[in-house]
Amino acid sequence: DAKTTQPNSMESNEEEPVHLPCNHSTISGTDYIHWYRQLPSQGPEYVIHGLTSNVNNRMASLAIAEDRKSSTLILHRATLRDAAVYYCILRDEGSQGNLIFGKGTKLSVKP
């Protein structure tokens, strides 16, 4: 299985940028990198995805290393509402439909 490694937790101050890292050294050449986040007491929600190039959307930016073995989710100005568990996801090679969620990074945002 293609696996991801993320720090267990990170802290940020409100209105400061946050960089959430993810290592995926066994990623396959055509696998996309997806990020989801899970707010307290809610189901996960999609944040952003990318293949090779950096990506921006209204929620965040995704920076992908040139060798694609790591990526970084960037929240440009953290708000209290961004406190959540952030999951970096790759495909399960054993089953096309199976998405493997790692343990994620719990982000705390201090006012």
Add this chain to the structure above:
Amino acid sequence: GAGVSQSPSNKVTEKGKDVELRCDPISGHTALYWYRQRLGQGLEFLIYFQGNSAPDKSGLPSDRFSAERTGESVSTLTIQRTQQEDSAVYLCASSLFLATMYSGANVLTFGAGSRLTVL
């Protein structure tokens, strides 16, 4: 509907009883997924459906767990003879197509989950 709907939102049952958890996916979404999340833990994949078929059932924790989907719509996850270790939040998600990573636009939309407590 506008989102993925799950019911019940909360279920408390006694050990040994059977429970059924229901998921209504977004209309038109062909793929449906079940995950389990124990308290303080990450998401554990259980099963997915492409249409009404479940090609891979190996993620189900034991033979007490079963799932079905009908009409390419509603799905039911059934747990027979519940045990205390089954206590968790059961999350359902759907996507327009099968969410292989080759198709980057296929994102999963999750429901709020069904919290199961087995006493």
